[in-house]
Amino acid sequence: MTDLTHLTIAEAREQLRGKQITASELTDAYLGAIEAGNGALNAYIAVTADQARAMARASDERLGKGEGGALEGIPLGIKDLFATRGVHTQAGSHILDGFEPPYESTVTSNLWADGAVMLGKLNMDEFAMGSSNETSYYGPVTNPWRAKGDNKALVPGGSSGGSAAAVAAWLCAGATATDTGGSIRQPAAFTGTVGIKPTYGRCSRWGIVAFASSLDQAGPIARDVRDAAILLKSMASIDDKDTTSADVPVPDYEAAIGRSVKGMTIGVPAEYRMDGMPGEIDTLWQQGIEWLKEAGAEIRPISLPHTRYALPAYYIVAPAEASSNLARYDGVKYGLRVPGKDIVEMYEATRAAGFGAEVKRRVMIGTYVLSAGYYDAYYLRAQKVRTLIKRDFETVFADGVDAILTPATPSAAFGIGDQDMAADPVKMYLNDIFTVTVNMAGLPGIAVPAGLDANGLPLGLQLIGKPFDEETLFATANVIEQAAGRFTPEKWW
Template sequence: MTELTALTIAELRDTLGRRQASAVEVAEAYVAAIEAANPSLNAYVAVTPDKALDMARASDARIAAGEARPLEGVPLGIKDLFATEGVHTQAASHILDGFKPGYESTVTANLWADGAVMLGKLNMDEFAMGSSNETSYYGPVVSPWRSEGSNAKIVPGGSSGGSASAVAAHLCAGATATDTGGSIRQPAAFTGTVGIKPTYGRCSRWGTVAFASSLDQAGPIARTVRDAAIMLKSMASVDPKDTTSADLPVPDYEQSIGETVKGLKIGIPREYRVEGMPEEIEKLWQQGIDWYRQAGAEIVDISLPHTKYALPAYYIVAPAEASSNLARYDGVRYGLRVECDDIIDMYEKTRAAGFGREVKRRILIGTYVLSAGYYDAYYVRAQKVRTLIKRDFELAFEAGVDAILTPATPSSAFGIGAMADADPVEMYLNDIFTVTVNMAGLPGLAVPAGLDSSGLPLGLQLIGRPFDEQTLFRVGQVIEDAAGSFAAPKWW
């Protein structure tokens, strides 16, 4: 039989259902894989083998009783942004030192209710602020991929770099992730995995550490389009504890996979052909267009004229919300505390010691744009631009476009430390193709589509109508079928 850690979620479901392996055997295989690989990849910040085996035993009992749930016995990694009861939850930040919540996030509670098994907590950029997973208090995550002929370590993307690296290296069957400006789709594209940012409101944000509340959304990173569909079905729900969660039925996304795309209209936005875009990205995009033509879809040129304002508007809105959300970390009730005689000194020194450089930068930017005299000039104007970006997409969909095809990233993954001395804006430009989706609250899917000249993964992005993730899974399967799957050569 295929090595247990090489099985997809769909294959695991069938293998466990047919009693060809036990959930305990699967969990043990993953725990062993993590022990062997994590010293090299740094994907996990906390591993929970005892909890995994206890949950696996419970799954085996349910399977034996004929009571298997949708994810029964499937081992998952959880991004360190999701609260997990009694287990390390620190958003990869020093300021939450030692924090173990007494409650469970709604997303993870949904997964456990469907029978999933928790392997541990995954590394990430601190408070989800980053595009390379180099801002974590626990050190950078290393991608399982390497350029051909090179031993240089490369980034897995961010902020969900631990999730993407763990899925690509087969250290979990799938992983939870979050996306505020591209933090699911960019690392998925960098690691040859599938990632979907659902429509804002599709998954509850309750129990998930907040970065920018009007932009954050949870979603899965998985090995295949089908696996992502299976995971999202379990993760999504309405939640009375999150008033922004949508009270809409959650479809069985897996059912849409394999349906024909003949007659669907795929929009190609001219504004995504940015100046200086590498030839490999342009070629990949054209390849995707050709795949849809061959599958019988109609290709339609569209315009999203306010795209060029999305990145600057995002880097006003997101830091502004972050500066507000992160004000709660003061050393008083939980986490790190730098002891001082004076309470103001304690606040200041705790925050200075607890937050990393990138988080401090964004808090300062956010506080500045919200300050008296600048609020209208920056924050209010950025929100107006956001409305215009959303309207661009609405007009495209009103014209009959079913999905929009774009590149996922402006390049393949880069080396760890390669941008250490660069202008921060260079790092922010990694999100140039993804932030529009968050600003408009739309669903976006990244699917592996090929390898660059160095043998590193490249992805394409599909953008859908609000709450129409099923169409994205349907059209995403076309790319997966045409491009095939990509596995990192094992070196760790």
């Protein structure tokens, strides 16, 4: 019999409904895999074994009566950014030490309502600030992939590195994640998994620890395109508690899998062909173009002229919003408190001890660009650039382009503790060069595995779609997935 943890969500769903397996058996298989492998990978920072088994038993009862929901009995990992009632929710940070919220995020509430089982909370960059999952208070996550003939530990990408690593290493059937500048798509590309950042407003942000509120969006990381579609259908909803969630019907995304792309127009932006881009990335991009051509799509060169300003504008807007959002962590009502002789000293000592170096860096950048005398020169200008980036996409889509194909990352996964990255934060920020435009414009984007580099490490392609047209992305990504095949790491953990 196939190892239960290697079943896709679609396969597990079928076997659960056909009573070939039980939710309890499936959950126990994943809990066993976590116990055996998490020590090496550090993907989970809290495992909720008792709760998972109780949820699985309840799923088996419902399945026995033929009452199962869309995700009945499917074991999932939850990024530590999502509030889970009575369970560790610390955003990978020391400053939220011991915080267990008395409420549930809307996204996880939707998943539990559809019968999903919670295995635990997944590691992440602190407050989602990072591209390598090395800024977590709980230590770095290790990518389950290794280069051929090399035992060097690699990063899984960030900030949703725990989510991507757990899915790739068969430690959960799928995972929730969030994307502010590429934090779903970049780790998906680094781990050979599928990650979709839906349109801004497609999933409620209520109960998700905020980083940059105008950019943050929840989405799934899964083993294949179909599983990502199944998960997004359950995660997405309108929500009165989040005024930015959109009152737009949630379609059956799974129905888009297998839809023909014949007659579709796929744009290829000239501006994404960067100076110094590795030859392997360009070759992969060309291969993706050929696959879509063979499937009947028309390929059209396009221009997104303001792309080159996206990364600097993003690293003004995101830290500015972060400095505002993170002001609430002061040691007064919850989380870490470091005593001081008066309240000001307590604030200062708590924040100094509670925040890591990268979070402090971004809070200081954000506070600076919002300060009197610099607001107009930096923040206001960055917002104007953001409008121009959005307009670039609107112009292209109005001209008949259905989706845009680009690389997902400028390289494959790099080593944990890479000295070049550690010495130069800007070099780390460049990991988001292909992904931040999507957040700045509020568009949907999906990363799909498309090949391996010379060292045997996964590389991904990105598809960008029109607002609330995730269905086209699923259909198009499925074409690439079928052509490229599935990629799994060789087990060493």
